[in-house]
Amino acid sequence: MDLTLDTTQTLLRDSVRAYLEAELPFERIRALEREGRSDDVLWKALCAQGWLGVPLPETWGGGGASLVEAGLVLEELAKRAAIVPAAEVLACLLALARAGDPESAAALARDALAGSAVPVPACLEPGGDPRRLDLAPRGGLLHGEKRFVDYAESATHHLVSARDGGEPALFLVARDATISRRPLRAIGRTPQAHVRYAGSRATRVGGAGACRELGLLSRLFAAVQCLGAAQAALDQTVRYASVRVQFGRAIGSFQAVKHHAANMAMRVEASRFLVYEALAAHSRGEATPRRIALAKASASRTAPEVTLLAHQIHGGNGVIEENDLYFFTLRGKDRSLAWGSTEECLAEACEGLERPRDWLHGA
């Protein structure tokens, strides 16, 4: 049991952080939000620096690192409110590498690492029930609808969950004229769309295991993004409370403010542990879906709790868009609802309550 990052991990985190702080001004993110676009400049840099490939298999030209390293990169991106499909692309490629047909994915992965392919998951169907899976390609062609597809607009491929002879499976669909999109104005202000497939050519690239893996990885990565938003809001709040003066004192010296901040820090640290523990366990193939659900439930409730307390401490300054706080509030809530909200994840954890648990080994 050791929470220390090793030297490689520290180097990775610090270089991503330093790059983002130097090269990604929040003004650019405000502009991207207004235009509803993804950050192509940052995306090229992520590919060129090799950061995207860090957790991918070495045979694909990746770094062969674990999901913990993926988490470190994604957390830094979330702390900077970056608008890039990193979580989506990594979830697709890793799902295929871990449980899909790696042969069929090798070319896709090579193109993705070069920045020319951007595969994103398309899993949710109309009706709001994440377990629903009605789509089924016929004769290799896909008809139907997927909802809340992140970065559907800029993606070159959709990795679509659909039935294959009654069993869940994954199909790769390349962008073409058969795909229509209805862009959404979601609370997180990242590009999302409802997507309709009208006879799109779909290639099977994985079975039920890959389909489940895509959902678990996406959920884990969304948990990391919640954590990053909460951490950034906490950091900014501590800075603000240290310099904002009222009644002749920094407001951070008032006990009421200190206690809010202490509660925020406790939420962040507890979720940080559970999220990285789940990433490490899933890397080793030892995380049950229930454990991942509990980690996401933790991060999903931490992001709103922490960012809302951050607003309480910032007062009016926190709600105007010239201030950076809203990025984390809105993005945090968006990711908190993505791939299983607190309630949805807790509902999953209701299964297996009676099973004897070994508290030592987590959920």
Add this chain to the structure above:
Amino acid sequence: MEFTWPAEHLAFRDEVRALIREWRTPELLEEYAKSYGADGPLLRGFRAALAERGFLERCFPLENAAAGDSWLQFLFVEEMEYWGMPYGNLTWTSIGPTLSRFGTEDQKRRYLPGIRDGSLCFALGYSEPNAGSDLASLRTKAVRVGDEWVIDGQKIWTSLADVATHIWLAARTDPDAPKHQGISLFIVPRTAPGVRVRPLQAMYGGHTNETFYDGVRVPHADLVGAPNQGWPIIMHALNFERVALAATGALARLFDELVAWLAAERPAKLADPLVRRKLAELELDLHEHRALAQRNAWIIARGGTPIAEASMAKVSGTELRARIANTALDLLGREGVLSRENGDLAPAEGRLEFAYRIAPIFRFGGGTNEIMRDIIAAAGLRLPR
């Protein structure tokens, strides 16, 4: 980052479990419940076994506490608490390591063996009627007379004072110094002339005490550390106390007992989706608390002194304890009112009802959670004073 447990830790846990299986009899638990862990022939036998088999030395090393493996302590306390076993008290977890660090060679020679073999038991003489969270304003005084100190004053919440062999007592030795710089620590035999103990019955069924000191004479050799240097020693000892208060075993046990009782006795209630949703949330709370407790143990394991981390674990564990007990009784419904005195009528033998009555003390004991949050903000987040 490494979240798995090495084989030697898992083997140690198995060893602890084997010892528990051997000793955990209804008679011992009965004796423990009746005396609130203070005393009894079976408890003494169990403590002697813990000492003999080296559990104490491995988990709470008295000499060179820093070289000990804090994960062994974590696992040991967790298992003991989970199974409701008397694993010792602040004498081992707090006084022993503190005395080992600050005591004279003579004090270590005289007290450490007794602490190690379980024959010595210390009660903490910190709080006074007018010195609670503001402990440094304590007024019990000690005056040097020749080779002795003469102590006059009153302490409160001196739990275990009626059965302890000694009191670990903080007293003012320089009334003119700034309040943190005029306090010294003494080891006072409980049977010394002038020490009087008055029990205070508490709503959880046990009792704590007031203690009065009327011209109590203590040899200079029983002053711990230098005169007027008591405050850092108290802070050091309190940190150890918080580590123990943050333990997760008892909380996990309450949760498991609740689920097990519902499964066996009220399966229809356990099938209710709303009940299950509440339980799932409590389980998540437990995992989150356990995360903070492990973070705390990790700081110690790498040779640091957890300050904000210990406070976080203390706050989360003690508040969760109250939440689990409260939710548990809610879920039991009217049956939740029954204490263990009702025998087979009481759900889970009354342990959940008892948990509710005792839960408040953890939140303010060992430093109130409000003070803990101040510490998190100051030491952890560096917010201005």
